[in-house]
Amino acid sequence: MGKGQARIDNTIRTLRFNAGEMTQAALAEKVGVTRQTIVAMEQGRYSPSLEVAFRVARAFDVPLEQVFQYRGEGE
Amino acid sequence: MSFKEWEAVVNIIAAIVIGAWVIFEALANPSATVAAVAGRLLWAILYGVLFTIAAMIVMSILVSIARREGFRDEKADERDKLVGLRAMRNGYVVASIAGVASLFYLAFAADPAEAAYVLFFGLMLAGVVDAASRLVYYRIG
Numbered sequence: 001m002g003k004g005q006a007r008i009d010n011t012i013r014t015l016r017f018n019a020g021e022m023t024q025a026a027l028a029e030k031v032g033v034t035r036q037t038i039v040a041m042e043q044g045r046y047s048p049s050l051e052v053a054f055r056v057a058r059a060f061d062v063p064l065e066q067v068f069q070y071r072g073e074g075e
Numbered sequence: 076m077s078f079k080e081w082e083a084v085v086n087i088i089a090a091i092v093i094g095a096w097v098i099f100e101a102l103a104n105p106s107a108t109v110a111a112v113a114g115r116l117l118w119a120i121l122y123g124v125l126f127t128i129a130a131m132i133v134m135s136i137l138v139s140i141a142r143r144e145g146f147r148d149e150k151a152d153e154r155d156k157l158v159g160l161r162a163m164r165n166g167y168v169v170a171s172i173a174g175v176a177s178l179f180y181l182a183f184a185a186d187p188a189e190a191a192y193v194l195f196f197g198l199m200l201a202g203v204v205d206a207a208s209r210l211v212y213y214r215i216g
Contacts, residue, residue, distance in 0.1 A: 032152070033152040033153070033154070034077070034149045034150075034152050034154070034155065036077045036154075036213070037152050037153075037154045037155075040154065040216055043216075044216075045215065045216030046154055046216050048153070048154075049153055052152075052153060
């Protein structure tokens, strides 16, 4: 969340698909956030805190950088 | 829409309804004393709280029926708290302006009852700005 376009991409939708079409609600339950927050993250409308980002990565059992990728300015 | 977004909608509706009632009362009794106006505004605050509680219950029941599942509030997560803080900041700006405006009214020897109305409607507007900001931040991030 912030001004301008988010510069953090994520692969949550793909990872959910690879995890047997895990639902947004199930992921939200695992991560400890609301389903709306998962929706906002997937749509790039919200960049989570570092702690929640780690919890998302742990929910899929993958490294953090496989879930979130930072796009620098102008990229 | 999530429960918190519906809550914001209810807050806006409550502010409009109570604001309309206060305007109606003010027009019906224009020459009321300061004490009478202050008492009316205190009643308006109480009615606002009661209206909001009743509207939240009705909204929960109607949305539960429409969705065919229990519609309850979820525990606020970090995004909810962030949205709430940003919205509160916007509301605080409006509330501050309302406070200063009411002081200006009094400083320039205007009718204290009018100053009370300025403060009341300023705070109502602050509540509307807070709720509307929550709706916007939930939608655009």
